[in-house]
Amino acid sequence: MTVIYNRVALIGLGLIASSMYWAIKRAGLANEVVGFARSEETRQTAREIGLCDRICDTAVAAVAGADLVVLCVPVGVMGAVTAEIAPALKPGTTVSDVGSVKREVISAVTPYLPKGVHFVPAHPLAGTEHSGPRSGFAELFDNRWCLIVPVEGSDETACENVEKLWQGMGSLTERMDADHHDRVLAVTSHVPHLIAYTMVGVADDLRRVTDSEVVKYSAAGFRDFTRIAASDPTMWRDVFLSNKDATLEILGRFTEELFALQRAIRTDDGAHLHDYFTRTRAIRRGIIEAGQDTSAPDFGRGGSK
């Protein structure tokens, strides 16, 4: 691999940033990676585990002299963080981010960026239900998509370098328009997460089925929901609030379908149910064929402990 940037600054040191650090080092994509996190405790942890070549105590110090600055903070604070670092960005620097929503991030970040600084928003579609500086690992992005969302007037060379960085970290990349990105993610990620959170909340609330029963018997299907409903609460709050329109639209469609299935159950319409359930199997096959999951039976991953 060739070095793409002399110095990369990671602002925020959670799952994504920490995985980026290990992935950049694995492939030798930058000469130096500096990091900053707002919490003193997180900075301390990062120093302990050797996360980043250098940890700075301020965001301004971290971005000074950086050729690429990646905002790895919750979507809701992207604008405030940009306002803080803007004066310290050197001309010609590229600013990128890893937010799960793009239209709102672009609106929040763009006004603060000085002339001569390139903005190339990005979104790696990878994650686990773990968060924090200790949760990262170099393989997180391998064979996962990273969507590159150029803004109006994005510099082509700056875009290509961000693409190369992600490819170097193991990702497949694709360019996408911000509005389309937000709609695709509402379907494939945001609404599924909201539904998983809801289902887990329902189970937690019930009186006639105990919590311990829900936990003990979770392997019957419920378990798969708890995995995604254990993701970082702050990140997800910001995602829903900043991708409101697309989320509410897809939720509306979801409710419509759910009511149709509910009526089929109430009216004993077995044919409707059977047809619906048969149709959904095809999508699963497509995902396995596309290499985004395996067909290995999943029964608690007892074998991979």
Added chain:
Amino acid sequence: MTVIYNRVALIGLGLIASSMYWAIKRAGLANEVVGFARSEETRQTAREIGLCDRICDTAVAAVAGADLVVLCVPVGVMGAVTAEIAPALKPGTTVSDVGSVKREVISAVTPYLPKGVHFVPAHPLAGTEHSGPRSGFAELFDNRWCLIVPVEGSDETACENVEKLWQGMGSLTERMDADHHDRVLAVTSHVPHLIAYTMVGVADDLRRVTDSEVVKYSAAGFRDFTRIAASDPTMWRDVFLSNKDATLEILGRFTEELFALQRAIRTDDGAHLHDYFTRTRAIRRGIIEAGQDTSAPDFGRGGSK
């Protein structure tokens, strides 16, 4: 292990029955296991892969002389199958089943059972999204719960032997009343499956996001839904129709919660969202502590291919 039954008959040869065969053999729990499937093709496959010591061409032949008969057919045909085999059951035989719903199965099966035959309903909480005679494997039930649901007047020795069989196949067992079983399963399995089916159906239906995009970018959360929405359509149609009351009740609760979250998104109530998402993390921890999943990061199980 000791032999618990001289002859076991498995009626229906899908994922559960085929796994039972391999698990019974692994532990030497029966001297002979005979099998029957309604489809000629399934019987042929079973013979090819050595599933069961003997495959019979009729259900009546399969149950003749059996000490334990296990109904491994969809819930909707349990009654009809019992009517067919009833005359051939020898006195003292135990009949069990593996249906995901218990109240309706008990109502459907009991009227046909001759005096002197013991009925011990059971439900192993284990499965994968695969189905058919080739999908079984001996480890499916290891460390998974099997709920034993005695009916009024169930013979205690018959119950204990069914428990021993499941324990011998690797399961943990617990006794439960039929109505409570159906409610617990509505929460932990039936409604989660219905919701997963719905979400996958919504994605499949959208016009502005293409199918190929849904498939490509599924690792962002959607993938976990497709896994459980790929389960056997006939089985699930029957589950929903036969556990109608509990399913509709839990669905009602789910919709109520979903609408509350939807309103929080619409009204920018970040505190409500954050509180809700924080609460659901605790349940996830409980499941990991109970040994029903691992805390290993799941990123497409790329490592276990």
